[in-house]
Amino acid sequence: xxxxxxxxxxxxxxxAGGTAGAAxxxxxxxxxxxxxxVNTGLVGFAAPDANGVWGGFDVAVxxxxxxxxxxxxxxxxxxxxxxxTRFTALASGEVDVLSRNTTWTxxxxxxxxxxxxxxxxxxxxxxxxxxxxxxxSATELDGATVCIQTGTTTELNLADYFRANNMSYExxxxxxxxxxxxxxxxGACDAYTTDVSGLAAxxxxxxxxxxxxxxxEIVSKEPxxxxxxxxxxQWADIVRWTLNALIAAEEYGVTSANLEQMAAxxxxxxxxxxLGTEGDLGAMLGLDKDWAKRAIAAGGNYxxxxxxxxxxxxxxxxxxxxxxxxxxxxxxxxxxxR
Amino acid sequence: xxxxxDETEQSFRLSMLLYDTRYRSLTxxxxxxxxxxxxxxxxVWNTIQNLQSLGKDFNFGFLTQxxxxxINQRLVEYxxxxxxxRAALVGIxxxxxxxxxxxxxxxxxxxxxxxxxxxxxxxxxxxxxVYVEAFRNVxxxxxxxLIFAIMSESMPQPRDFxxxxxxxxxxxxxAITNRGIYIPTLEWGAGSNILVAVFIASIxxxxxxxxxxxxxxxxxxxxxxxxxxxxxxxxxxxxxxxxILGRPVSVLYxxxxxxxxxxGVHLRNSLIALWLALxxxxxxxxxxxxxxxxxxxxxxxxxxxxxxxxxPGRTMRLVILPQALRVIIPPLISQYLNLTxxxxxxxxxxxxxxxxxxxGITINQTGRELEGMLLLGGFxxxxxxxxxxxxxxxxxxxxxxxx
Numbered sequence: 237x238x239x240x241x242x243x244x245x246x247x248x249x250x251x252a253g254g255t256a257g258a259a260x261x262x263x264x265x266x267x268x269x270x271x272x273x274v275n276t277g278l279v280g281f282a283a284p285d286a287n288g289v290w291g292g293f294d295v296a297v298x299x300x301x302x303x304x305x306x307x308x309x310x311x312x313x314x315x316x317x318x319x320x321t322r323f324t325a326l327a328s329g330e331v332d333v334l335s336r337n338t339t340w341t342x343x344x345x346x347x348x349x350x351x352x353x354x355x356x357x358x359x360x361x362x363x364x365x366x367x368x369x370x371x372x373s374a375t376e377l378d379g380a381t382v383c384i385q386t387g388t389t390t391e392l393n394l395a396d397y398f399r400a401n402n403m404s405y406e407x408x409x410x411x412x413x414x415x416x417x418x419x420x421x422x423g424a425c426d427a428y429t430t431d432v433s434g435l436a437a438x439x440x441x442x443x444x445x446x447x448x449x450x451x452x453e454i455v456s457k458e459p460x461x462x463x464x465x466x467x468x469x470q471w472a473d474i475v476r477w478t479l480n481a482l483i484a485a486e487e488y489g490v491t492s493a494n495l496e497q498m499a500a501x502x503x504x505x506x507x508x509x510x511l512g513t514e515g516d517l518g519a520m521l522g523l524d525k526d527w528a529k530r531a532i533a534a535g536g537n538y539x540x541x542x543x544x545x546x547x548x549x550x551x552x553x554x555x556x557x558x559x560x561x562x563x564x565x566x567x568x569x570x571x572x573x574r
Numbered sequence: 575x576x577x578x579x580d581e582t583e584q585s586f587r588l589s590m591l592l593y594d595t596r597y598r599s600l601t602x603x604x605x606x607x608x609x610x611x612x613x614x615x616x617x618v619w620n621t622i623q624n625l626q627s628l629g630k631d632f633n634f635g636f637l638t639q640x641x642x643x644x645i646n647q648r649l650v651e652y653x654x655x656x657x658x659x660r661a662a663l664v665g666i667x668x669x670x671x672x673x674x675x676x677x678x679x680x681x682x683x684x685x686x687x688x689x690x691x692x693x694x695x696x697x698x699x700x701x702x703x704v705y706v707e708a709f710r711n712v713x714x715x716x717x718x719x720l721i722f723a724i725m726s727e728s729m730p731q732p733r734d735f736x737x738x739x740x741x742x743x744x745x746x747x748x749a750i751t752n753r754g755i756y757i758p759t760l761e762w763g764a765g766s767n768i769l770v771a772v773f774i775a776s777i778x779x780x781x782x783x784x785x786x787x788x789x790x791x792x793x794x795x796x797x798x799x800x801x802x803x804x805x806x807x808x809x810x811x812x813x814x815x816x817x818i819l820g821r822p823v824s825v826l827y828x829x830x831x832x833x834x835x836x837x838g839v840h841l842r843n844s845l846i847a848l849w850l851a852l853x854x855x856x857x858x859x860x861x862x863x864x865x866x867x868x869x870x871x872x873x874x875x876x877x878x879x880x881x882x883x884x885x886p887g888r889t890m891r892l893v894i895l896p897q898a899l900r901v902i903i904p905p906l907i908s909q910y911l912n913l914t915x916x917x918x919x920x921x922x923x924x925x926x927x928x929x930x931x932x933x934g935i936t937i938n939q940t941g942r943e944l945e946g947m948l949l950l951g952g953f954x955x956x957x958x959x960x961x962x963x964x965x966x967x968x969x970x971x972x973x974x975x976x977x
Contacts, residue, residue: 319938320934320935320937320938323938323941324943327628327941327943343939343941344941347940347941348941349628349629349630349941377833378832379831379832379833379834379836380832380833380834381753381833381834386643386924386930386934386935386938387934387935387938387939391643391935392642392643392654392939394644395642395643395644395654396642396654398644399653399654399655405644406646406753406834407644407645407646408646408753408924409646409924409926409930409935410924411921411922411924418726419726422726422727422752423731423733423752424726424752424753424843425753426833465628466628466629467627467628467629
């Protein structure tokens with residue numbers, strides 16, 4: 237009896253030990269679905285539409301990765317995560333990749349053991365107030381009540397900003413953007429603070445968007461990007477270079493409209509390598525040679541995704557600003573595909 | 575005895591461990607304990623393995639690091655420069671605060687509702703029935719959210735209290751806003767220590783008088799007007815000294831300044847919603863416990879008390895409730911524990927209890943899920959044990975003394 241119990245425990249232990257080191261790519265292929273952690277709902281970045289289909293700027297990254305890995309941009313299982321649950325979800329393997337307006341910081345990269353695979357939006361923290369509050373600068377917010385999502389970098393920046401400027405404030409901690417929006421609109425807080433892109437996206441859903449304004453101060457750097465767990469470099473490479481492929485495609489003028497024509501072969505070797513007509517970059521990633529072509533076909537290149545989800549043609553109306561290509565004076569810069 | 579043990583020693587065979595009832599229980603216990611030990615050690619081993627494969631270690635050093643976030647409601651000194659440990663302490667105190675407030679209000683509500691549900695007045699009894707069933711059968715979270723929504727959506731904003739606004743303060747001193755309720759507070763000036771001392775002394779006087787009144791009643795059967803004398807002792811000396819000392823205690827009214835009210839005490843929406851919802855919800859359960867306790871007392875007790883000429887109120891207070899307490903207290907302890915643990919639903923309304931500070935933001939900022947959750951679990955365990963320990967002491971003081 238003792239022996240049986242002991243052997244059973246050993247067997248159970250070895251099974252559990254065996255799964256720990258498996259590659260994420262194999263898991264995704266085996267499940268035939270990419271589990272992608274997204275925001276619980278932030279219009280323009282990640283939100284389900286009337287039919288329950290997720291769409292948005294962050295969602296597009298998930299779709300591009302799914303298209304590259306599984307060949308189908310719809311094979312994504314979206315897992316809504318809050319500011320507090322996102323890291324646990326990723327660390328525990330509940331999601332394969334987190335694409336959720338997450339700021340790339342030192343401690344998250346190094347101490348929390350995550351790998352940031354690039355930046356898909358360069359952002360900064362700002363404040364939104366009602367126009368009739370009579371405030372035109374964040375420096376006038378002394379004593380204000382501020383709604384803040386807990387568990388975020390903005391929470392820490394807010395504390396630092398008010399402390400550095402010798403101002404006091406009353407934080408109203410909230411869990412999700414929807415809650416923050418409700419509290420702010422009810423007047424339970426004077427100002428709502430989060431990343432400027434998030435504020436713009438939130439304001440776009442207001443009935444009287446013109447009654448609200450973003451204060452000019454940007455109090456932090458918030459490079460937002462997708463992230464994966466430490467320790468699976470191949471998977472990190474796949475996500476990183478899928479994002480780079482979208483950015484490079486815009487730089488080289490590869491769009492969803494001319495994708496087929498470009499894939500037939502061009503006289504630009506970089507485009508040829510990107511789209512798999514030359515070299516075998518896909519095989520180096522553990523994918524086939526059309527991976528980038530599928531990723532671009534999923535939602536277009538970076539510029540097309542931007543324009544369709546959060547750009548100036550949308551209600552959110554974000555200018556490219558820092559997120560323009562490096563050739564246009566922005567910060568977007570994909571390393572060479574060679 | 576010795577003869578039997580001799581016999582078994584001689585004829586002991588291994589199969590007896592399984593087939594002999596004298597040994598079988600021993601065998602089962604040994605095997606069960608081995609299995610439990612093995613599974614526990616496997617759990618620990620598996621945790622260590624998984625932490626290792628994630629590249630994480632296990633230590634509590636994060637408690638001494640700078641927290642970096644602010645907490646709106648703090649009972650002790652705290653700023654974003656304080657440590658995560660300090661933030662956890664702030665959260666712990668907030669949890670205890672809402673638990674104590676909740677238990678107190680729930681008990682009052684529960685006892686009143688439980689007694690009134692047995693009232694002969696049809697409307698009163700039915701109203702209490704509606705209250706009990708409504709709160710018992712709808713999840714607590716919904717009540718918390720409902721009260722929070724009512725507070726934040728339908729109450730006026732602070733700026734409505736300005737000149738020309740359409741809101742005004744209750745009694746000129748209490749402001750009910752969508753950010754919470756601002757109530758006046760007392761400012762303790764010079765000489766207020768003496769006043770406090772007088773107040774404490776008068777409470778001591780009340781206690782002594784009550785003792786005396788009881789002794790006298792037992793000796794002579796004469797009932798002294800305890801309530802009126804107590805009230806007089808409570809108020810008169812303090813009031814007298816208040817004027818003698820030149821009004822050392824003044825009231826600080828909340829005033830609208832800048833964005834918010836300042837001065838006074840700010841009862842935040844989150845605290846109010848959590849406190850009221852917890853109290854109303856648990857109060858409904860306590861009402862049923864109280865009703866059950868009262869019904870458990872034989873009707874003959876009431877009739878006997880009435881026959882002695884006691885009036886209904888006094889019968890309830892002196893005859894029925896003391897006996898019913900023996901039935902009421904054990905399940906009441908469970909309700910207190912429930913309320914305390916349910917206070918972790920604070921996250922829904924952003925009340926910064928220990929679940930939100932240590933178990934929420936700290937874990938999120940430091941990535942120490944395992945350590946944080948262990949501390950959190952340990953805290954709730956200790957708190958629950960303390961509550962049930964204290965209540966059990968009380969229980970043994972009211973339970974039937976068997977001599």
